[in-house]
Amino acid sequence: MHVRAIASAFPDWVVDNDTIASWSGLDARFIADKIGIDSRRFLAANEPPSSLAARACNSLFSAQPELARESVGLMVVVTQNGDYKLPHMGAILQNELRLAKTTATFDVGLGCSGYVYGLSVAKGLMASTGIAQAILVTCDPYSRLMRRDSRDVIGLFGDAATATWLSADRGLSIGLPDFGTDGSGAAHLIVRGGGGAHPASGIGIAGEGEQASQSLSMGGRAVFNFMLREVPESVARCLARNHLDKDDIDLFVFHQASKFMIDTLTERMALPRDKVVFDIARTGNTVSSSIPLILERLVADAPPRQKILVSGFGVGLSWATNILQYGAPA
């Protein structure tokens, strides 16, 4: 299976660092210099997440006339922030995009590792069912989860959606993955309220009266340590599974967490800086969309036989690494 093309969409509302500073007291210069973000986009209050995802998909259909809507046999949506608790966003999108009723749709509830997981989920289902055309969607608007005065997260995340066309015949082949989970760190990146453990108010069952926070909480140092502990090992395992060496990789596309984290990871792994892609200046950390946003440019520009390592890490805590490559068997 192959990554054939990628399209993206952003909300219209641009939030600059001065605005973030006014909400939270964070230093605007610190956000630009250390986090690597000048501005980001947030969904407007009246704009449902699925509308952003639909824009990314429609952009993909417009740019790729070979991809007929009725030919899409599978749509996998990576999100933790659908329009509703249920149904899943895939169902909303099937209707909105006028996909065939025979299209299989489901959501994958992962964060920053979700795109790399989603590639293998779609690949496996396509291979086992004979589906020839699939779309992998990412859309996880964390602006819906962040208190505006939360200094831990408000300067970090931005909203975006991407749509990746996965095809059986040609494009960037999807290699053998490395996956991992460490649920002992679950509390370090969490929204406690609104789930089954702490339902929303008014449900009238256990937990009523003790409202858990419905906003995102992040233990920054724990997530930082987790990244430096797990990602280098995941990269090494993935390279070994694909019979490749670190030097064989042309580009490393890590989840675009922050400038500080990617710089530190690059230094710790002794990677050549010109092989490590980083660009979130005008997007912020867009969760599961961060890797495909980078790939969107690379898929269009990549020379034949280029090998791209992708690695996502975050909520769970979880991680996933894979190799994308032109000219290799999928």
Place this chain on the structure above:
Amino acid sequence: MNQAEALELVRSKVAKVAKTDVTITLETDLIEEEIVDSLDGMTVMMEIEAASGIKIPEDIDLVEEGFYKVGKLVQFLSS
């Protein structure tokens, strides 16, 4: 690790991360005195953990708990 060894460990790791020689005492506050920011502070703690084998708790707010005050950090490492 005694107090003097802990102080030297903290000084050397702060200097490494800040990429400059630094003079610190038990009264120094690494954040308040802008010797490191909160992100570089995470690297300092990681370096100290790796060198000492002592685990600094991940589930606490280091600023609120005073771990960027050198005296508190040294006391933790040498206790």
